[in-house]
Amino acid sequence: MREGTFTILYMIAVTGVFTAAVSGVNGLTMERVELNRKFHERRHVLGALDLTEDPDLDPMEVKRLFQERVSETGWPGREKPLYVRLDADGRPEGYAFPIEGPGFWGPIHGFLGVAADPASEHAGEGDALELLGIAFVSHSETPGLGARIQNKEFTEQFEEMTLTPPKEEGARWIELQKEGAALGPNEVHAITGATRTSDAVETFLNGSFHEILKALRSLRAEETAREKEGD
Amino acid sequence: MPLTQDDAKTIGAVFLKAFWKDNPIFRQVLGICSTLAVTNLLSNTIAMCVGLTFVVVMSSATVSALRNWTPRRIRMMVQTLIIAAYVIVVDLLLKAHLPAISKALGPYVGLIITNCIIMGRCEAFASNNNVKASLIDGMGSGLGYSLVLLSIAVVREFLGFGTILGTRVVGDSWVQWTIMVMPAGAFFMLGLFIWFARWAQTRSRTEQEEGSP
Numbered sequence: 001m002r003e004g005t006f007t008i009l010y011m012i013a014v015t016g017v018f019t020a021a022v023s024g025v026n027g028l029t030m031e032r033v034e035l036n037r038k039f040h041e042r043r044h045v046l047g048a049l050d051l052t053e054d055p056d057l058d059p060m061e062v063k064r065l066f067q068e069r070v071s072e073t074g075w076p077g078r079e080k081p082l083y084v085r086l087d088a089d090g091r092p093e094g095y096a097f098p099i100e101g102p103g104f105w106g107p108i109h110g111f112l113g114v115a116a117d118p119a120s121e122h123a124g125e126g127d128a129l130e131l132l133g134i135a136f137v138s139h140s141e142t143p144g145l146g147a148r149i150q151n152k153e154f155t156e157q158f159e160e161m162t163l164t165p166p167k168e169e170g171a172r173w174i175e176l177q178k179e180g181a182a183l184g185p186n187e188v189h190a191i192t193g194a195t196r197t198s199d200a201v202e203t204f205l206n207g208s209f210h211e212i213l214k215a216l217r218s219l220r221a222e223e224t225a226r227e228k229e230g231d
Numbered sequence: 232m233p234l235t236q237d238d239a240k241t242i243g244a245v246f247l248k249a250f251w252k253d254n255p256i257f258r259q260v261l262g263i264c265s266t267l268a269v270t271n272l273l274s275n276t277i278a279m280c281v282g283l284t285f286v287v288v289m290s291s292a293t294v295s296a297l298r299n300w301t302p303r304r305i306r307m308m309v310q311t312l313i314i315a316a317y318v319i320v321v322d323l324l325l326k327a328h329l330p331a332i333s334k335a336l337g338p339y340v341g342l343i344i345t346n347c348i349i350m351g352r353c354e355a356f357a358s359n360n361n362v363k364a365s366l367i368d369g370m371g372s373g374l375g376y377s378l379v380l381l382s383i384a385v386v387r388e389f390l391g392f393g394t395i396l397g398t399r400v401v402g403d404s405w406v407q408w409t410i411m412v413m414p415a416g417a418f419f420m421l422g423l424f425i426w427f428a429r430w431a432q433t434r435s436r437t438e439q440e441e442g443s444p
Contacts, residue, residue, distance in 0.1 A: 007304060010300065021316060022320065025323050029323045029324065036326065036327065138334070143412060
């Protein structure tokens with residue numbers, strides 16, 4: 001056999017063997033990897049929907065809460081399902097809207113939980129968003145600094161917050177203030193030492209409220225129509 | 232096959248050379264990227280070290296086992312392919328069994344493929360030596376890398392977070408050295424480590440020379 005032919009055949013054979021081995025391992029781990037991914041995401045959905053306070057909830061508990069309190073529904077124009085928090089009668093109480101945007105080091109993904117109906121004192125206004133919570137599923141921020149967006153101290157500030165659309169065009173829905181500063185109704189404390197991450201989160205959150213409100217309105221309309229049908 | 236005394240001596244020499252005398256990090260200054268990136272938490276560093284050691288040992292052994300058949304001209308391609316296969320295996324296993332650590336390490340597991348330590352050992356050692364010696368050489372390099380990373384990680388996690396392996400070891404009054412968590416902290420630590428290690432090496436060499444005139 002000529003040397004060139006051998007070289008080519010050798011490369012093909014080696015590639016074949018190693019590709020097969022890697023595919024084999026991939027096949028063996030695929031199911032588990034997918035389960036891990038789903039579990040990781042669901043745990044954060046529960047946090048955003050304020051159904052748990054425990055960041056290290058075990059898989060069985062996540063499964064139980066999902067079966068009892070959460071359903072999935074389609075969301076116009078999006079591939080991913082929208083997670084819905086249900087009350088004891090199976091009526092929607094809140095939605096976990098996916099939020100994403102550029103962080104300081106890389107993209108940040110998460111969920112923002114919003115109540116299905118606005119809080120009673122804002123009932124007339126219609127456009128108020130009552131937040132249930134926020135959860136960041138993935139990010140590449142600095143451990144100990146920007147990564148603290150996942151900490152309870154930061155995320156619990158969003159629970160039970162009511163946001164009204166800004167009066168002026170282009171103004172912000174929500175603002176992050178220095179730690180220790182007095183807070184207005186639409187303000188939360190930023191993360192000290194992670195100004196760039198805080199700014200990035202503030203920017204993409206503000207960019208997503210408009211779409212969330214639009215989606216929420218159509219979801220509310222759907223729900224009202226369904227209830228009328230039921231009557 | 233029982234080991235002869237000569238074998239044991241060679242094995243020891245090969246290991247010591249890879250582990251300390253020609254340590255991949257403070258002698259050859261290779262693999263610095265991951266040294267800086269993953270050493271701010273000890274748990275992540277341990278996973279990275281185990282992963283890298285596994286890849287360097289297995290790749291060295293495989294390259295060595297195939298060395299008599301691999302055409303010289305395409306040996307780098309074959310080496311890269313072998314390394315990549317082992318790295319993907321490590322990445323998949325971490326994703327399946329240690330998802331939290333896999334997330335924290337992010338792209339750095341995949342980047343083991345381009346880690347010069349592995350390519351360097353395959354090309355410089357494994358492609359010219361037998362499987363046993365290559366295994367030992369890979370083990371020495373991997374553990375030499377781990378020695379440096381773990382030392383740096385212990386200091387960075389302790390100063391930066393006040394914890395060791397996530398357990399708090401100092402009181403609440405501890406002021407965290409934020410810079411240790413940032414990449415800059417890794418540069419300081421690496422610089423200090425190289426300084427210390429080279430000083431220790433020079434000193435032991437001088438002593439040997441003085442001791443045996």
